[in-house]
Amino acid sequence: MNDDELVAKLEESMQHNLGDWGRTQYLIERIQKRQEIFQSDKKYLDRMLNEIQKIHQRDLEVEKTERTKQRIFVQDLIKCDRCESEIGLNQRAIRKKDFWFHELCYDDIPISKQIEITKQPLDKQTIKYDDYFKIEDKSSVNQFYPFQIIFTSAILISLIASIYFLFDKFFSIVIAIVCTALFIVIYKSQFKMFNNKKYNQTHTSLIKTGIPGLDSMISGGLKKNRSVIISGPPGSGKTTFGLQFLYSGARDFDEPGVYVTMSQNIDEIKNDCKSFGWDFDDLINKDKIMMIDARPFKIQDEMIGKDDSLYRGEQMPFEHLTKLLLSSIKRIEAKRVVIDSVTILAMQYLDKFYMRQGLQGMIQALENYGVTSLIISEHSENNEIPLEWFVTSGIIQMNNQIIANTPRQTIQIKKLRGVKHSQQIHPIRLEVDGLHILEA
Known part of the structure; x- marks a missing residue:
């Protein structure tokens, strides 16, 4: 590095308020006069150059992050088969067989054509023509x-x-x-x-949870394509709840699922599940379930059942996790997703506004992809209400309480938009096959 470059670096360090201003100015003058730099000053100079290099590296990372945010969903954006334009993450989408539509575009398709789409897989090249999707008088279609x-x-x-x-x-x-x-x-x-x-x-807009006693509390099941927060303190059964929802969906209702853990080793989780008779390995081998290890600062080189470079690297915020989820959903055509837990991911955000924005984007993307999601959140009644409670369609509160002088796990439906539900606190009993919700 020549003298002019050294002077430029030192002047830049002064702009960033690095080091001692007087000493830096003294070094600049000696360099410009081509005078000897003493050993102690050389160490100071090296330290300033290292600090400037760190700032440049940080600026590059910020720029890279911004570029990534701009293109993060480009690969996963889907196109409407009606208007052939992309369906944004903030837009509602409808999936029929292998076809995707904007909600408004689908509403414009005659009902007779909608039925035909659901009955047989049509050729994508033929269904895009306007003569197939031409708008008819809805009064003649909606027969009374x-x-x-x-x-x-x-x-x-x-x-x-x-x-x-x-x-x-x-x-x-x-x-x-x-x-x-x-x-x-x-x-x-x-x-x-x-x-x-x-x-x-x-009823076709509901999915059964597979958890005994729960569906009767919520009029038959959860709303499809919605996200629900499972909240509670440690030890209240949240992880077991999410795993049972996922396992029952894949085994009993032919609904593949994706499980993301941010706190536990996947092998430990699978071993714990064997105590309930849940063989996750079998469903993983059949591509019915995908489990992703996304613990903080590390995503394992090996993803259970898959091996893909996409799943390697450092732990990422909501935008990156969303891309990871969407890719996994497409791989196994998942209908259910469990994220355990969002609290660990939210801790990486210093600004709550960006945290909420990232969470909203992830939830909207999951709903647009036609999956029903359970998002586990750490929360106790003594803490302030977490932000994630305000961005989902439902809140299920799990807790540890003393009932008749006996410690019991309990569950209460705090909110479930569009579904009639019990508002009482119900006790939970842990059986050999998983959680059972009892009468209040």
Whole structure:
């Protein structure tokens, strides 16, 4: 490094308020006059140069982080098969078979075409044409069942009246009885179709948790494509709750799941689960479950069941974890996700605003990908309400309480948007097959 570069570095150190201003100015003058630098001053000079280099390195990391944030989801953004534009992370999306739509684009597709999409996998090249997705009069598509019944009744009455005037009365009475029976059959079928439609609209949007006693507390299950916080102090059963939700989904309901741990070794988790008879290794080998070790400052070189360079490196904030999750979801077509726990990840943020922003982005991305997520959070009633409580669709509070002079684990549904639920505190019993929720 020549004298001019040394002077420039020292002047830069003064701008950053590094070292002693007078001593730095003294060194600059000696260098400019090409005078000898004493040994003690050389050590000071080396220290200033190292500090400047650290600042440059830090600036490069910040710039790299900003660039990463800008392109972090580029690979994982999906396109709408209706308008062919990308579906942003802040936009609602609908997935049907292998097709993705903006929510508004899907609403514009005629119902007859929507049904066809769900029945058979259509060729993507053909479904994008406007003639397939052309907008029709929705009043003609959304048929109103009572209107069909009135129309059928009018036809039958006309038929009976015609027969009455053309033939004898006995024959017309027989025809009237037959027509009445036919009308009753048609009425029942139409009424059943109408009720089934209402039932399906209500129940197909729910998924069963697989935890005995819980689904009856929440009207049959959790809302699909929503995120729910599982909150509570250490030892309240949060991790067991999340693992049981994931395992039951993969084993009983054919819904693959992704589990992310930030506090425990995966081998230890799997060994603990064997006490409940949960064989995670079998489901991992079948690509029904993926487990990711994302403990602080380290993501293991080996991800259970997979080996991919994407999963190597240092622990990352929400944006990077989101990309990791989306990639894993696509690999096994996951429907369920458990993150244990978000509190450890949030501790890496000094600014709560950026922490909440990152968490909201992750939750929105997961919901857009059509998965139901459980996000575990460390919290006790003595602490302030954590920020993550305000950005999810539901909050399930687990706790350790004294009931009838006996320590018991308990559960309470604090919030579950769009679902009728019990508001009472229910005790939990730990059985050989996992958690059981008891009556309050």
